[in-house]
Amino acid sequence: MRKLRAGVGRRSGAAGLLALLGVGILAGILFLGRGLLGSEDVTWQAMQRRGSWRVGMDPSFPPFEMLDENGQPVGLDVDLAQAMAQEWGLELEIVALGFDGLVDALLAGKIDSVVSALPYDPRLTEDIAYSPPYFEAGVRLVTPQGSPIQGVQALAGKRVAVEWGSAGDGVGRRLRREEPSIQLVQRPTPQEAVAALLSGEADALLIDGVTLGLAQAQGAPLQAVGPPLESEPYVIAVPLDAPILQERVREALEGLAQSGALARLEARWFASPSAPP
Amino acid sequence: MASLNGSQSAARGTGSLPRLFAALLLLGLILALFFLVWRPFSQSVPLGPQQQVQTINPKMGVHTRLTDEAEAWKIKRTLEMVREMGAPWIVEYFPWAYYEPEPGVFDWGHPDLVIRHARRQGLTVIARLGFAPEWARPPGATPLYLDEESYEAFGRYAAAFARRYAGQVDYIILWNEPNLSMEWGFRPVDPAAYVAMLRVVTPMVKAANPDVQVLAGALAPSLAPPGSEWGLDDLRYLQGMYDAGAKEYFDVLAIHAYGWHFDPDEPAAPDVVNFRRAELLRQIMVANGDGEKKAMITEGGWNDHPRWTKAVRPGQRIRYTIRAYQIAQEEWPWLESISLWAFRFPWDTKSYQDYFTFVSTDFEPKPIYLEVQRYAQGRWRAP
Numbered sequence: 053m054r055k056l057r058a059g060v061g062r063r064s065g066a067a068g069l070l071a072l073l074g075v076g077i078l079a080g081i082l083f084l085g086r087g088l089l090g091s092e093d094v095t096w097q098a099m100q101r102r103g104s105w106r107v108g109m110d111p112s113f114p115p116f117e118m119l120d121e122n123g124q125p126v127g128l129d130v131d132l133a134q135a136m137a138q139e140w141g142l143e144l145e146i147v148a149l150g151f152d153g154l155v156d157a158l159l160a161g162k163i164d165s166v167v168s169a170l171p172y173d174p175r176l177t178e179d180i181a182y183s184p185p186y187f188e189a190g191v192r193l194v195t196p197q198g199s200p201i202q203g204v205q206a207l208a209g210k211r212v213a214v215e216w217g218s219a220g221d222g223v224g225r226r227l228r229r230e231e232p233s234i235q236l237v238q239r240p241t242p243q244e245a246v247a248a249l250l251s252g253e254a255d256a257l258l259i260d261g262v263t264l265g266l267a268q269a270q271g272a273p274l275q276a277v278g279p280p281l282e283s284e285p286y287v288i289a290v291p292l293d294a295p296i297l298q299e300r301v302r303e304a305l306e307g308l309a310q311s312g313a314l315a316r317l318e319a320r321w322f323a324s325p326s327a328p329p
Numbered sequence: 330m331a332s333l334n335g336s337q338s339a340a341r342g343t344g345s346l347p348r349l350f351a352a353l354l355l356l357g358l359i360l361a362l363f364f365l366v367w368r369p370f371s372q373s374v375p376l377g378p379q380q381q382v383q384t385i386n387p388k389m390g391v392h393t394r395l396t397d398e399a400e401a402w403k404i405k406r407t408l409e410m411v412r413e414m415g416a417p418w419i420v421e422y423f424p425w426a427y428y429e430p431e432p433g434v435f436d437w438g439h440p441d442l443v444i445r446h447a448r449r450q451g452l453t454v455i456a457r458l459g460f461a462p463e464w465a466r467p468p469g470a471t472p473l474y475l476d477e478e479s480y481e482a483f484g485r486y487a488a489a490f491a492r493r494y495a496g497q498v499d500y501i502i503l504w505n506e507p508n509l510s511m512e513w514g515f516r517p518v519d520p521a522a523y524v525a526m527l528r529v530v531t532p533m534v535k536a537a538n539p540d541v542q543v544l545a546g547a548l549a550p551s552l553a554p555p556g557s558e559w560g561l562d563d564l565r566y567l568q569g570m571y572d573a574g575a576k577e578y579f580d581v582l583a584i585h586a587y588g589w590h591f592d593p594d595e596p597a598a599p600d601v602v603n604f605r606r607a608e609l610l611r612q613i614m615v616a617n618g619d620g621e622k623k624a625m626i627t628e629g630g631w632n633d634h635p636r637w638t639k640a641v642r643p644g645q646r647i648r649y650t651i652r653a654y655q656i657a658q659e660e661w662p663w664l665e666s667i668s669l670w671a672f673r674f675p676w677d678t679k680s681y682q683d684y685f686t687f688v689s690t691d692f693e694p695k696p697i698y699l700e701v702q703r704y705a706q707g708r709w710r711a712p
Contacts, residue, residue, distance in 0.1 A: 110636070112636065112638065113635075113636050151636055151637070151680075151681075152680045152681060171679065173677075173679040175676065175677070175679065176679070215642070215643065215644065216643065216644035216647065216696070216712055217633065217642070217643030217644045217646060217647045217695075217696045217697060217700070218643045218644075218696070221643070221696045222693070222695055222696050225696060225699065226693070238644075238712040239712075240642070240644045240645075241642060241644075260635075262635075
């Protein structure tokens, strides 16, 4: 029985070695294949042949994208895409599309990418690839600079301004369910909600990142405190089978963020959202 | 030793077969138990006690979107929240292709679930029927394509539905927005063809359940001129229906009343799509001697997407929505109910459509839900 066991053990050992070898070979093939496939990026190749990066956007969302008096797209996303295309030695070609048609156009190969204040959608990650976020547009808790309020835990008994019916209002009502002493100061527009905070009618504000950016760029002494209470990151969408383009987009965004160029673009366009500076 | 080893190997070999059978048997038992235990559990959410909707406005309703909601508890929770908001009416879609996958083979499991829970919450269901199965349409045609050869097949489905839910569902909408090319299978729209369908299907439904009320129309608000590839103006289309003899083949006109960026008190005009366009459709009913019939708004409302060109601000949406419910109750005696699009989606569409909803996919009530609820309780006032 010992011999038998030993025999079985030997056979098991040999089988194990063979299995390991097989797994190793398979992994090697996959790795090699991935490497080979990685160099196959028809989108990137088409961009090189064409000499342009074809970007889809809906130019109706200042300060990210809009049309100037000559009907030309301008805005933060336009400049961002321009900077990236320039880095790659390509022309930027903007295709104006309705917001709801952008992803379909990408899937259909009509455009190379979407740069259009596009919110990240986890449901589409099997169909398209996303860049890292370049802007957070979700709901933030905002206070005047120097305020002792440093998070939602400090809102008990405080007056919190919101745009009536907005996502910020929704967050405020949820917080009030947990802490009934919070008083919501509801205003019809986001601008009036900001004004309520600045005039002292409210101690804090729950507002989206775009409204906050616009107010700050206009000189309002406001600060966002804590993490977003509802996240809505804006990302760039790229075809799933375009590994080179995905990597270039990631590198370019990283470079623009590190160099401060992205922050400068934000400051520039949020300060002057309705017309080219 | 060799023979010993050989015989032991043989014994091991023969012994592995029973073990394999035992393993397969065990696997089979586990699977059987899984299907026996899991399936009933997944669909066995208790109906709970009979409920009643408390509201100051009995015409209030919403279009639910439970067609693709697979989980029973989510169906129940959705309908509970409709009741808690104070809306006694729901419109729900029961696609033909889902429930008659083969001719004459019906699968009523999901509609049973939705209708039982809706009734237990005290809600009145308006059933929207449409969406042709593959076997009932030409190859390559979309599920919204219904040709004359399939009218009877659609009638058999509608009749089977009416018969099964007799006493539970008293209102059935036949097809949706036939004045849009897309909703008519990407063909030129044709009021006479739609009426030809009603002429076949309505008598079949009535024969199956004489008490059911057939809703027709459900036209998309549109300004498309004659000859447009996209569709036809709903006012022209409705007149076209009457011209083709529609009057005898429906009981209630279904109206879609979207406000886009207009206040609900904006006056109606033939060249404007706004909420009061419903009044123009009503005028056509009256002008064609159909003033005795009622109408129901089975879709409508406002959208508060931050980017969509036809959207309004969230506060405007609240104000307009409540005003629309008020108009329906106070000014339109010919309107039986008003069901606004859309209560909740099973998942985020990540498009402007999400900004029509009252409740998020995770059942978090949006501010509009809470404000409408206050209105239904008689406690609402604008800030």
